[in-house]
Amino acid sequence: MTAPLLQVRGLCKAYGALIVTDAVDLDVAHGEIHALIGPNGAGKTTFIALVAGEVAPDRGRILLGGADVTRHAVHRRAQAGLARSFQVTSVLPAFSAVENVALAVQAAARRSFRLLPAPGSDRVRRAHAVELLAQVGLAAKADVPAGVLSHGEKRALELAMALAGKPRLLLLDEPMAGAGPEEGRAMVELISAARAQCGILLVEHDMEAVFKLADRVSVLVAGRLLASGPPDAVRADPAVQAAYLGEAAT
Secondary structure (H helix, E strand, O other): OOOOOEEEEEEEEEEOOEEEEEEEEEEEOOOOEEEEEOOOOOOHHHHHHHHHOOOOOOEEEEEEOOEEOOOOOHHHHHHOOEEEOOOOOOOOOOOEHHHHHHHHHHHHHHHOOOOOOOOOHHHHHHHHHHHHHHHOOOHHHOOOEHHHOOHHHHHHHHHHHHHOOOOOEEEEEOOOOOOOHHHHHHHHHHHHHHOOOOEEEEEOOOHHHHHHHOOEEEEEEOOEEEEEEOHHHHHHOHHHHHHHHHHHHO
């Protein structure tokens, strides 16, 4: 059997007496969308930060592609094939959409130690950036300043930027946040298409999107995993309904 792309084992993090991640085990398979859900304050964003390398765990292990990256810095995890997006949009508003993606392409090349620019590299980067924009439906907005794009378009732009490094694992932290119904549906389609390129760990409050997208769902409550499994099984779990989903699960 193929080993999971991401393996998290016994991950723990506390701030003084407050335990925010309590012995969590979680896997993401190649090409899988694994959704992590839970009430506000459950520790989901901290868990994503631990996997991304932005926060150091107190105990536990994180393996990416079978390699132990528990003590690796953010840039080393990026070199190993990990990318993430954030709850708040992080595009450069004064730069065009294509310039934002071209910068992400350039950063990915530097992480891969291709430090010396090849002749025509600017044209190559732009061409790659345009391809990525087309992939997320923004080809027509290539030269539009990112700051004037709609919220949904900025989210799509961030996805293109995250995919610029050809990641093996993509961490998405509430990509539907602030999206209207039409923007949400568009983002669901983009995330579904991205699974062909990488495994995805998705943190999201939009339960309709979660149950459309996820192959597996894990429920985090007070830093501990309450349940994990196929979406229908998790939706029907009485403990999950009581702790989080409530009437929305029925």
